[in-house]
Amino acid sequence: MTTIERVGARAYRVPTPQPEADGTLEWEATTIVVVHAEAGGVHGLGWTYADAACVPLIEGVLAAAVRGRPVLDVPACWAAMQHAIRNLGRAGLVSCAMSAVDIALWDAAARSLELPVSRLLGRVHDEVAVYGSGGFTSLSDDELAAQLDHWVRQQRIPRVKIKIGASPDRALDRVALARKVIGEDPALYVDANGAYSPGPARRVAERLVEWNVTWFEEPVSSDDLPGLAAARFPGGPDIAAGEYGYDLPYFARMLPSVDCLQVDITRCGGYTEWRRAAALAAAVNRDVSAHCAPNLSAHAAVATQNFRHIEWFADHDRIERRFFDGCLDPDGGTVTPSMAAPGHGLTFRAEAAAEYAL
Numbered sequence: 001m002t003t004i005e006r007v008g009a010r011a012y013r014v015p016t017p018q019p020e021a022d023g024t025l026e027w028e029a030t031t032i033v034v035v036h037a038e039a040g041g042v043h044g045l046g047w048t049y050a051d052a053a054c055v056p057l058i059e060g061v062l063a064a065a066v067r068g069r070p071v072l073d074v075p076a077c078w079a080a081m082q083h084a085i086r087n088l089g090r091a092g093l094v095s096c097a098m099s100a101v102d103i104a105l106w107d108a109a110a111r112s113l114e115l116p117v118s119r120l121l122g123r124v125h126d127e128v129a130v131y132g133s134g135g136f137t138s139l140s141d142d143e144l145a146a147q148l149d150h151w152v153r154q155q156r157i158p159r160v161k162i163k164i165g166a167s168p169d170r171a172l173d174r175v176a177l178a179r180k181v182i183g184e185d186p187a188l189y190v191d192a193n194g195a196y197s198p199g200p201a202r203r204v205a206e207r208l209v210e211w212n213v214t215w216f217e218e219p220v221s222s223d224d225l226p227g228l229a230a231a232r233f234p235g236g237p238d239i240a241a242g243e244y245g246y247d248l249p250y251f252a253r254m255l256p257s258v259d260c261l262q263v264d265i266t267r268c269g270g271y272t273e274w275r276r277a278a279a280l281a282a283a284v285n286r287d288v289s290a291h292c293a294p295n296l297s298a299h300a301a302v303a304t305q306n307f308r309h310i311e312w313f314a315d316h317d318r319i320e321r322r323f324f325d326g327c328l329d330p331d332g333g334t335v336t337p338s339m340a341a342p343g344h345g346l347t348f349r350a351e352a353a354a355e356y357a358l
Helices: 054-066 074-084 093-112 117-121 141-154 168-182 198-211 225-230 248-257 270-283 294-301 314-323 350-354
Strands: 006-021 026-039 042-048 128-133 159-163 187-191 213-217 238-241 260-263 287-290 307-313
Touching: 006 054, 006 093, 006 314, 026 054, 026 093, 026 314, 042 093, 054 074, 054 093, 074 093, 074 270, 093 117, 093 270, 117 270, 117 294, 128 141, 128 187, 128 294, 141 159, 141 168, 159 168, 168 187, 168 198, 198 213, 198 225, 225 238, 225 248, 238 248, 248 260, 248 270, 260 270, 270 287, 270 294, 287 294, 294 307, 294 314, 307 314, 314 350
Parallel strands: 128 159, 128 307, 159 187, 187 213, 213 238, 238 260, 260 287, 287 307
Antiparallel strands: 006 026, 026 042
16 A cells, blocks of 8 residues: 655745735735645645645654655555644644645545546536636726726626725725626625624625625624624525634534635645535535635635535635646636646646745
């Protein structure tokens, strides 16, 4: 039986084209931590969007936990990592590090069998929907209009999401602009990134109906479960949250308060934990939506029966196209992971990434 021989990692910091912001945060760069797992001549690839502090954890505690284990026993490797980090705390960077290793191990296992990851996970769908995501609050009206026009008319993506900030009046002005630019037919989503308290969130949600906004993400902090529930009303937009879920108890607590559960494959614990989170959602008749990391999320998406769509996030799309060959194309509004390429079907472009290495 082929066993895992080595797990290594490196962090890369990629500047944004210009300073970016949402309702609660500003940033000028995105850090990606790339993991490489080796087993019997097979090379597995995974990553997370998190701090460079993940690297020593991956190469130390997590690598020691999985080294020497059969490459096909990925859930057992996940359990070993979970055991090893008991005194480190699961949520946050530890879970991000575990996610990247788990993803790399699924890639290695699939490559060892010459199968795509989606087939090894158990494919349900031939293709899955995506939505264009960006619309940062730092964009001018002209810049926002140009981005929306690119998604809807050039890429033919019939679903788009913009960020809205702490000022309700300004937020609604941007929503009105977005609807004017994209027209009546495309689906329009908004994301407040937890910018509001429950009262303003409910008032904004009620006004969103005027522009047929069908998705209101994190109207309040995702830790404010009563506030999320209070933003829901018949005929209103679906309330979505969950991107900061790092373990199953978090998702279980959140499900009664949202209409659609978001799961981030690079934070939740990788493909192994994604499957369990999706099962929790299915048990209470909720869909799952993938938060970011689009080229990794696609494989989990097509293997999830209760799946809605992938967030095709502008920052991550740019980084993944720069760092990896074989990326998926969201043109037309759907993606289909290859059934011919083993693993994720991606190859790391080491030379392209080198200039961003930390």
